[in-house]
Amino acid sequence: MDSRILIERVETYVTDLLDQRRHRPRDIVAKAGLFVLSRIYRSIVQFRIYIYKHRIFRDRTLGCLVVSIGNLTVGGTGKTPVVEVFSRTLEKNGRRVAILSRGYRNKGKPFVEKIVDILFKKSEDIPPRVVSDGQRLLLNSEMAGDEPYMLASNLKDVIVLVDKDRVKSGRYAINTFNADTLVLDDGFQYLPLKPRLNILLVDATNPFHNHHLLPRGLLREPIKNIRRADYIFLTKSNGGTAYRHLKKFIKKHNQQAEIIECTHRPLYLQNIYSKEIIDLKYMNGKRVASISGIAAPESFEKFLRTLGSELVNTARYADHHRYTQQEIIDFINQSIRKDAELILTTEKDAVRFPMLDRRDLPILLMRVEIDILSGQENFDQCISRICQAQPAKQRTY
16 A cells, blocks of 8 residues: 555544544544644654753854744644745845745655665755745656646745755755755744744644644644744634634733734635636536535635635545545546535645546636735734844743
8 A cells, every 4th residue: 555545544534533523432542642642742843842942962063144944733723824925025025035835745756865865964965955946846746746837836036945854955055056044934932943933833723623732632842832933824724703712722822922813715716627717606506516635614615605605515634635636536526416516625635636538617716815804004014023022032942
């Protein structure tokens, strides 16, 4: 069995456990095992933070503006659009921006080559993967990872690099491309590189899941570590008073950080093969089939209903799922039987779609944008204000 398929099946099973969709006796035992592993993981996380706090391991500075954007939980906060708008605004303000990504689930080297690199320390001499040099898109989504590929596709003048060692890729961006601004994609847990600004995203609709760390919950580290953030963005907010208790809870752990409410708004539709741009009004009254492999498919499906469509068929895959032709053909046939008029997917999913010769139904992606809900400023003004502020406080662990 393909390792990716096995990983997805394990992830799906664990997700079902966490969301209380499995209640057999063996599932209860599995939950207990996950709880034990969660406590062990928590200890490892806190020990890692301890050794950086006490300078046993030292974080690095690279002599330029470093902006870290990340989550406390695994997926689902809408991080990629925020990274995109931060990078675009900084570039518009005259900065030479490089996005440093880990490249989650990109196609890596064979296992044997990885072992050889570790034994002979070759990884230190291997340059990061250049997804975009700020002028051209150089790698496909399989080699780059879907999120770096999407960012490189949408940001024509921004460098996008992929490497697990982001200190190394940061130096490479500075020395090779003259970058003066580094944006750490998913950087909140990346301690070796010291950011000037630590931006934390929190999903207002599901901020901390069940408050357990992985693998019993979706937290990557304890909630109290919110204190490391300089700014906290509440994503998927509606701008109302419903989240005042969440804000109070966050302030209890971090009194200094400014909390900024924002929302993801649908912008337009686009045919993933012909690239034709289509107005959102096109969906009104349509019978729609939805297919997605993201951490929070409910938010995407809610968008479709909000725009006046009738959702007649849905398919949900594990986050970062790479589709096969047969999966898409089977879904098209199933959607036709349910009288669907079109198929909708996310922009992040679209980069993982295979080419198809047969296109019985139009397959469209939904492009979203970020809007600020609190205050009078727009997102560009907000980012400009944040990045022109005085250097942030000393990192708090």
